[in-house]
Amino acid sequence: AQSVAQPEDQVNVAEGNPLTVKCTYSVSGNPYLFWYVQYPNRGLQFLLKYITGDNLVKGSYGFEAEFNKSQTSFHLKKPSALVSDSALYFCAVRAPFFGNEKLTFGTGTRLTIIP
Amino acid sequence: GAGVSQTPSNKVTEKGKYVELRCDPISGHTALYWYRQSLGQGPEFLIYFQGTGAADDSGLPNDRFFAVRPEGSVSTLKIQRTERGDSAVYLCASSANPGLGVRTDTQYFGPGTRLTVL
Numbered sequence: 001a002q003s004v005a006q007p008e009d010q011v012n013v014a015e016g017n018p019l020t021v022k023c024t025y026s027v028s029g030n031p032y033l034f035w036y037v038q039y040p041n042r043g044l045q046f047l048l049k050y051i052t053g054d055n056l057v058k059g060s061y062g063f064e065a066e067f068n069k070s071q072t073s074f075h076l077k078k079p080s081a082l083v084s085d086s087a088l089y090f091c092a093v094r095a096p097f098f099g100n101e102k103l104t105f106g107t108g109t110r111l112t113i114i115p
Numbered sequence: 116g117a118g119v120s121q122t123p124s125n126k127v128t129e130k131g132k133y134v135e136l137r138c139d140p141i142s143g144h145t146a147l148y149w150y151r152q153s154l155g156q157g158p159e160f161l162i163y164f165q166g167t168g169a170a171d172d173s174g175l176p177n178d179r180f181f182a183v184r185p186e187g188s189v190s191t192l193k194i195q196r197t198e199r200g201d202s203a204v205y206l207c208a209s210s211a212n213p214g215l216g217v218r219t220d221t222q223y224f225g226p227g228t229r230l231t232v233l
Contacts, residue, residue: 004157034221041226043119043206043224043225043226043227044158044206044208044224045224046221046222046223046224090157090158092157099170099171100171101146101148101163101165101170101171101210102148102160102163102171102173102174103148103150103158103160103222104160105157105158105159106157107155107156107157108155108156108157
């Protein structure tokens, strides 16, 4: 089984401040972890992924995420928030066994950057 | 290059009717996925194709749902006898050939089809 929890439905951050969107996962074995962003009336856009290697992953638009195996977390971060970062963010996990291609998503976190 | 495209962008139908939703994957991508996103929820997996065959259809909710990919490119999701609970955004994604061994391919999503069943 594989699951993801995004404990915050809504995160508000002032423009220019650092932001964190939290994600924890549950999976057997070493996980594949992903972050996607969804803008209104648009599909999901890929931001970054962790497969193996360095625990700090850098992605699009200045976002990064840190894989923490002991805490089973994969929090999304950005050093300085922009108003244009306001969107709905989804964390997803995939268990790494042969034949499993399905992503399991969290319920999403709405990020609002306040000017 | 062109991304994943889905048609129609919106579909309104009446309870009991049949609908077809179309997905055009990124050119050259052999894997194709369908997900369903209900209001306020994250996407939920429905079915995955590798080439022409459905490799995993464990997410299809019941036998009213069916998907095909006859030539290994375009896919159609078919819903029979639609119910109001089928109202959702249906998302399609594609990825390059996962191949064997470690599967690291990213799934790229289309804009979705918003289905409303009245």
